[in-house]
Amino acid sequence: MQITALSGGVGGARFVRGLVQALAASPGASRGDGEPTQLTVVGNTGDDITLFGLRVCPDLDSVLYTLGGGVDEDQGWGRAGDTHALLAELAKLGVGPEWFGLGDRDLATHVARSLWLGQGLSLSQVTERLARRWGLPELGVRLLPVTDTPIETHVVVPDEEGGERAIHFQEWWVRHGARLPASAFTVAGLAQATPAPGVLEAIRSADLVVLPPSNPVVSIGIILGVPGVRDALRGTRAPVVGVSPLIGGRPVRGHADACLAPLGVEVSAAGVAGLYADFLDGWLVDHADAGAPYPSRLPVQATDLLMRDVPGATRLAGELLDLAGGLSPGRGRRAVDAGPAAP
Amino acid sequence: MQITALSGGVGGARFVRGLVQALAASPGASRGDGEPTQLTVVGNTGDDITLFGLRVCPDLDSVLYTLGGGVDEDQGWGRAGDTHALLAELAKLGVGPEWFGLGDRDLATHVARSLWLGQGLSLSQVTERLARRWGLPELGVRLLPVTDTPIETHVVVPDEEGGERAIHFQEWWVRHGARLPASAFTVAGLAQATPAPGVLEAIRSADLVVLPPSNPVVSIGIILGVPGVRDALRGTRAPVVGVSPLIGGRPVRGHADACLAPLGVEVSAAGVAGLYADFLDGWLVDHADAGAPYPSRLPVQATDLLMRDVPGATRLAGELLDLAGGLSPGRGRRAVDAGPAAP
Numbered sequence: 001m002q003i004t005a006l007s008g009g010v011g012g013a014r015f016v017r018g019l020v021q022a023l024a025a026s027p028g029a030s031r032g033d034g035e036p037t038q039l040t041v042v043g044n045t046g047d048d049i050t051l052f053g054l055r056v057c058p059d060l061d062s063v064l065y066t067l068g069g070g071v072d073e074d075q076g077w078g079r080a081g082d083t084h085a086l087l088a089e090l091a092k093l094g095v096g097p098e099w100f101g102l103g104d105r106d107l108a109t110h111v112a113r114s115l116w117l118g119q120g121l122s123l124s125q126v127t128e129r130l131a132r133r134w135g136l137p138e139l140g141v142r143l144l145p146v147t148d149t150p151i152e153t154h155v156v157v158p159d160e161e162g163g164e165r166a167i168h169f170q171e172w173w174v175r176h177g178a179r180l181p182a183s184a185f186t187v188a189g190l191a192q193a194t195p196a197p198g199v200l201e202a203i204r205s206a207d208l209v210v211l212p213p214s215n216p217v218v219s220i221g222i223i224l225g226v227p228g229v230r231d232a233l234r235g236t237r238a239p240v241v242g243v244s245p246l247i248g249g250r251p252v253r254g255h256a257d258a259c260l261a262p263l264g265v266e267v268s269a270a271g272v273a274g275l276y277a278d279f280l281d282g283w284l285v286d287h288a289d290a291g292a293p294y295p296s297r298l299p300v301q302a303t304d305l306l307m308r309d310v311p312g313a314t315r316l317a318g319e320l321l322d323l324a325g326g327l328s329p330g331r332g333r334r335a336v337d338a339g340p341a342a343p
Numbered sequence: 344m345q346i347t348a349l350s351g352g353v354g355g356a357r358f359v360r361g362l363v364q365a366l367a368a369s370p371g372a373s374r375g376d377g378e379p380t381q382l383t384v385v386g387n388t389g390d391d392i393t394l395f396g397l398r399v400c401p402d403l404d405s406v407l408y409t410l411g412g413g414v415d416e417d418q419g420w421g422r423a424g425d426t427h428a429l430l431a432e433l434a435k436l437g438v439g440p441e442w443f444g445l446g447d448r449d450l451a452t453h454v455a456r457s458l459w460l461g462q463g464l465s466l467s468q469v470t471e472r473l474a475r476r477w478g479l480p481e482l483g484v485r486l487l488p489v490t491d492t493p494i495e496t497h498v499v500v501p502d503e504e505g506g507e508r509a510i511h512f513q514e515w516w517v518r519h520g521a522r523l524p525a526s527a528f529t530v531a532g533l534a535q536a537t538p539a540p541g542v543l544e545a546i547r548s549a550d551l552v553v554l555p556p557s558n559p560v561v562s563i564g565i566i567l568g569v570p571g572v573r574d575a576l577r578g579t580r581a582p583v584v585g586v587s588p589l590i591g592g593r594p595v596r597g598h599a600d601a602c603l604a605p606l607g608v609e610v611s612a613a614g615v616a617g618l619y620a621d622f623l624d625g626w627l628v629d630h631a632d633a634g635a636p637y638p639s640r641l642p643v644q645a646t647d648l649l650m651r652d653v654p655g656a657t658r659l660a661g662e663l664l665d666l667a668g669g670l671s672p673g674r675g676r677r678a679v680d681a682g683p684a685a686p
Binding site (some may be wrong): 052053054082083085086087088089090092093094095103104105107108109111112114115118129130133 | 395396397425426428429430431432433435436437438446447448450451452454455457458461472473476
């Protein structure tokens with residue numbers, strides 16, 4: 001069985017870890033062909049940033065560290081038990097920013113990545129090397145950046161003279177805590193970006209495509225914006241099943257609300273489902289959102305969406321697998337798309 | 344008063360620190376014009392190396408850290424109390440070499456330097472920024488790399504098939520402890536190198552030029568090899584006074600013996616003086632070497648050369664200043680050069 005997940009950072013990484021556990025507890029036989037399940041994670045690269053001359057890929061690293069057992073569990077990003085000697089010294093040299101807390105162990109990832117990129121390796125190749133360090137192949141997991149083309153999400157915010165300016169996504173998200181009102185998100189390089197090797201194939205040939213509870217605008221939305229990805233989702237024969245990143249109209253963590261508002265999208269599980277309407281086949285929401293009006297043909301399952309710990313994420317992933325397994329052939333979006341032509 | 348010192352790494356940095364202390368204890372008035380003494384240190388860059396994509400300048404950093412109070416006193420290089428989290432992580436990623444022990448605090452210097460070089464600053468400009476961090480201007484010290492042109496010393500050693508191969512100086516020095524027999528030293532980029540801004544002027548306009556007890560081949564020798572530097576030393580009106588790096592035919596630290604042998608130069612204080620014969624005006628040697636045959640017109644002073652601690656280095660620097668102050672006008676090399684033409 002082949003599963004492909006489109007993932008952002010913390011929420012995506014935690015859900016994927018639960019998915020790996022759920023699959024291990026309930027091996028391939030019960031899901032289909034008896035072969036071990038192969039999981040491909042397509043990671044967002046829109047929030048990548050170059051700091052101190054080093055290339056940092058926060059979402060890819062959160063997946064690597066979380067799956068590899070090296071993540072700082074409290075933060076959901078960075079390395080457990082990390083120190084910050086290098087960053088403190090850089091501050092003494094007047095080299096910032098100081099608001100992006102890179103630890104010494106974490107920095108090794110960025111030094112190696114920058115070294116390898118400088119040697120001519122693609123981000124995919126670099127990510128494969130990092131994934132070996134973190135044991136992802138042994139977990140049956142392959143991590144692909146959505147694109148090897150450098151892209152960067154910028155956020156349009158008010159400037160001090162009543163106009164507007166664009167700042168890097170990380171400055172908006174980390175430094176300002178997404179409190180500056182955003183009027184738009186732009187992604188430098190996106191129109192010219194091409195999907196990384198294997199990305200479209202992983203969506204097209206999957207038996208199941210999963211959308212973890214990642215930010216629908218600046219994580220999943222960026223992945224969908226890479227030319228070809230959305231078409232692959234519309235065209236794949238696999239069911240596409242997602243988990244709402246919102247509970248009762250509020251993000252579980254992060255700032256999805258501040259990202260949805262500028263798009264004029266309702267800050268709700270139903271609003272997010274609407275963003276995926278052209279390819280979504282099943283939608284897992286919280287009990288709090290069970291009563292909302294969803295697209296009429298969309299199978300919606302209500303559960304407890306909160307991933308309090310690894311067992312909680314494993315339970316949630318298991319429920320997503322159950323929802324996917326219970327979809328009748330021909331249900332959902334493709335039933336609409338492929339239905340008889342109107343008379 | 345203007346003093347210019349040509350310095351390598353540990354020995355040079357420690358002597359220069361002693362010189363700063365000696366000058367502070369015996370201010371300008373006693374040395375000449377009453378103005379505070381300005382000390383320019385011209386640093387060797389031949390042992391610079393790019394590791395993990397980061398530019399490392401070991402000799403410049405030893406001067407910075409030693410003068411700035413941040414050096415690991417036991418090693419003579421690197422930062423006091425440094426940790427090694429980043430390097431350990433790089434090793435887990437298969438990124439070496441592991442034999443060059445860069446600490447997390449030390450690495451901040453290399454990250455900042457690489458960032459600034461990448462932004463288009465010259466090594467001189469980068470070094471000036473680093474010198475401000477370490478308070479060198481407040482000490483009346485200016486640190487100049489001998490050249491902004493990237494140069495790298497390579498060592499020709501036997502290969503496993505009876506032939507020869509060239510390895511980076513640091514691999515020979517640090518990894519192999521200079522135990523591989525060297526047949527030659529070559530310096531990539533040296534012929535095309537130009538002295539960094541201020542270097543020649545600092546030698547020409549100095550009131551005194553000092554050669555600390557640095558390696559005569561791979562430290563001072565590299566500085567002398569940058570086109571124009573040796574001519575400036577020959578031409579300066581300042582006395583050039585040096586400290587032998589050898590005591591009783593053995594280096595105090597480092598591997599000057601392994602560096603002199605391939606040149607066919609006697610491993611002795613007199614042998615090293617011979618390398619500087621065309622510009623040397625005074626030579627400070629150890630009591631153990633007092634009886635050796637030195638060039639007949641070279642003023643030689645014997646003392647205890649061992650710098651056991653900062654007071655010891657200060658004492659030695661004071662003795663060098665005394666030797667320089669006691670040189671009669673017209674003594675030494677220039678007496679020979681400028682003497683009456685032979686009949």
